[in-house]
Amino acid sequence: KIKEKRVTARGRVSLAKSSRGKVIYTPNMNIRTTKSWIQVMAFVLTNGVCNGFFPNFVRTTRRCSAHSTFLSSSSRLGGNPFRQPYAKYRLMTTTRSTTTDHELTSQNHLDEHQLNGEGPELLIHWKGDHKDDYSFQFRHMEFRGALSAVLQQYTTPSDTNTKLLKNGDDVQFTNALQYDGSVDLPELKLTQFNEAMQYLSLSPDSDESGTTILPIDAVLQAASRCSLVHNIYKIIAKGDNYEDLAQIALANGGFDDLMEGGDNEKNTWCFRARVYGELPESEEEREVGKDIRYGGRARSMTAEKESLIALKPLLIKFKGRVNLKEPDCKVYIFDGLIGGKSMLARRLMKGPQTSSMNPNTRICVTNTPLCPIAAYSMCNIAQVDNNQTILDPFAGSCATLIAATMIAPNCQTVGIEIAHDGIVNRDNLRQDFSTRGLKEPLALIEGDSTNMDTIRDEARNAIGNKPFDAIITDPPYGIRESKSSKSIPPLSELFIAMGKDRDEGKPLLKVGGRLVAFVPVTDEETLEECMPNGDLCREAGLELNAVQEQPLNDKLSRWLVSYTCVE
Numbered sequence: 001k002i003k004e005k006r007v008t009a010r011g012r013v014s015l016a017k018s019s020r021g022k023v024i025y026t027p028n029m030n031i032r033t034t035k036s037w038i039q040v041m042a043f044v045l046t047n048g049v050c051n052g053f054f055p056n057f058v059r060t061t062r063r064c065s066a067h068s069t070f071l072s073s074s075s076r077l078g079g080n081p082f083r084q085p086y087a088k089y090r091l092m093t094t095t096r097s098t099t100t101d102h103e104l105t106s107q108n109h110l111d112e113h114q115l116n117g118e119g120p121e122l123l124i125h126w127k128g129d130h131k132d133d134y135s136f137q138f139r140h141m142e143f144r145g146a147l148s149a150v151l152q153q154y155t156t157p158s159d160t161n162t163k164l165l166k167n168g169d170d171v172q173f174t175n176a177l178q179y180d181g182s183v184d185l186p187e188l189k190l191t192q193f194n195e196a197m198q199y200l201s202l203s204p205d206s207d208e209s210g211t212t213i214l215p216i217d218a219v220l221q222a223a224s225r226c227s228l229v230h231n232i233y234k235i236i237a238k239g240d241n242y243e244d245l246a247q248i249a250l251a252n253g254g255f256d257d258l259m260e261g262g263d264n265e266k267n268t269w270c271f272r273a274r275v276y277g278e279l280p281e282s283e284e285e286r287e288v289g290k291d292i293r294y295g296g297r298a299r300s301m302t303a304e305k306e307s308l309i310a311l312k313p314l315l316i317k318f319k320g321r322v323n324l325k326e327p328d329c330k331v332y333i334f335d336g337l338i339g340g341k342s343m344l345a346r347r348l349m350k351g352p353q354t355s356s357m358n359p360n361t362r363i364c365v366t367n368t369p370l371c372p373i374a375a376y377s378m379c380n381i382a383q384v385d386n387n388q389t390i391l392d393p394f395a396g397s398c399a400t401l402i403a404a405t406m407i408a409p410n411c412q413t414v415g416i417e418i419a420h421d422g423i424v425n426r427d428n429l430r431q432d433f434s435t436r437g438l439k440e441p442l443a444l445i446e447g448d449s450t451n452m453d454t455i456r457d458e459a460r461n462a463i464g465n466k467p468f469d470a471i472i473t474d475p476p477y478g479i480r481e482s483k484s485s486k487s488i489p490p491l492s493e494l495f496i497a498m499g500k501d502r503d504e505g506k507p508l509l510k511v512g513g514r515l516v517a518f519v520p521v522t523d524e525e526t527l528e529e530c531m532p533n534g535d536l537c538r539e540a541g542l543e544l545n546a547v548q549e550q551p552l553n554d555k556l557s558r559w560l561v562s563y564t565c566v567e
Contacts, residue, residue, distance in 0.1 A: 144168035227376030229351035242310030268323035276336035364428035375403035388469035393449035450493035499539030
């Protein structure tokens with residue numbers, strides 16, 4: 001037994017055989033923090049429950065070694081996971097991918113392939129549930145834009161009474177959490193908690209005539225490209241206790257693909273329990289690893305231990321090995337959601353890893369690069385897709401174009417930047433694409449996109465002398481302050497240039513194309529003062545679709561604006 005509560009596994013995991021010939025799992029341990037210790041205990045509990053015993057831990061003096069006899073080769077779970085190599089994890093890339101934690105083709109019924117009134121219940125866990133500076137204001141806009149782009153690939157069902165959802169705007173989100181703790185929360189924290197997890201469903205207005213369906217694989221493709229999606233889950237069972245969840249899951253076949261004879265019987269798996277509620281009251285509870293974040297991934301070892309024992313009739317039927325680090329399938333228990341029932345779920349998809357395009361990972365370094373989350377959100381709201389042409393007239397370090405090619409690898413991009421190579425090096429920009437295995441821009445043009453007609457002509461010529469499918473840009477901040485009070489905002493200057501090109505019969509954006517941009521607004525300005533006015537929009541052939549504010553600090557906000565080219 002280990003008396004210290006704060007123990008963590010450090011160093012390399014070692015394997016050895018005891019004098020009795022048993023396989024020993026021995027991580028070296030230091031008494032410092034709790035996170036890795038929780039991981040070790042989770043593995044012990046999962047394997048112990050499924051095999052009818054719990055390993056013994058022996059404490060040494062200064063450093064600790066955890067000695068435990070794990071699964072034998074005759075185990076129902078397929079042998080000792082440390083003796084045999086792990087199954088290769090299917091990495092979720094930042095490009096469009098239909099790879100899921102379990103393949104939809106393994107399902108037996110049509111209604112499990114689609115989202116409608118009788119289909120499965122899907123739950124989205126959003127990123128940024130505990131960070132004030134995260135772009136959580138753009139969650140719904142980004143997801144709906146990504147879903148609209150994905151749905152363009154699908155054909156209309158032959159059944160005349162069934163119609164396929166074609167617009168991501170027809171989905172709605174319902175909170176799965178409702179804070180009712182005794183501690184008063186600031187309004188922002190309360191919003192972050194309540195909206196951290198939401199159910200996805202079709203809007204009632206989308207199903208007025210006939211049956212409207214939304215393919216689940218379309219939802220998963222959209223989630224795989226949304227920077228603000230952490231995970232998306234399928235609810236398998238709901239119950240008043242953990243024992244009921246196991247029986248319901250066995251009855252409805254929600255995990256049949258992981259059992260003997262299933263399509264994914266060799267997939268590795270792990271189990272987690274999440275409890276949502278107010279902060280732990282005692283210092284002791286804080287020490288043993290309870291998460292202190294509202295709405296975050298509030299892992300509970302107590303709930304995990306209890307639920308593992310209760311779910312044994314289900315988990316023991318899984319044929320794959322346990323893998324806590326990189327499992328093919330993650331099984332979850334959720335407690336504390338609206339309704340009061342415990343929920344058994346499995347993860348279907350995780351969002352993209354946008355950190356691969358963080359500013360500190362790029363070769364071309366600029367003073368104010370656009371963050372990956374914002375770049376991804378803009379591209380999804382613009383409904384970027386493969387084989388489209390994308391222009392950024394204020395390209396800077398090309399964050400928007402990098403995000404576009406990570407989402408849609410076969411899109412064609414062009415960037416215009418007024419700064420010379422001494423400030424924004426074009427060769428370094430191209431390396432930022434090539435080193436990530438991304439398609440390089442067709443052209444990186446030096447010049448002013450708003451004042452020089454030849455620059456815009458050069459951009460059009462790069463894609464075959466035709467208009468672009470989308471324009472995505474983050475105009476420079478601070479220009480207005482450096483000029484007179486009568487100076488025109490960069491986005492308005494772009495609209496003037498687009499109106500001129502349109503009059504000359506060489507439009508910069510095609511009809512139906514989208515323009516998505518950020519508009520900075522200080523506390524001394526109004527949005528109307530900083531946005532292109534109605535006359536400029538009409539001259540450029542653009543119609544405003546949506547606006548959303550993101551406060552940056554007490555004195556500055558940026559508004560995300562989306563336009564559609566209507567003529």
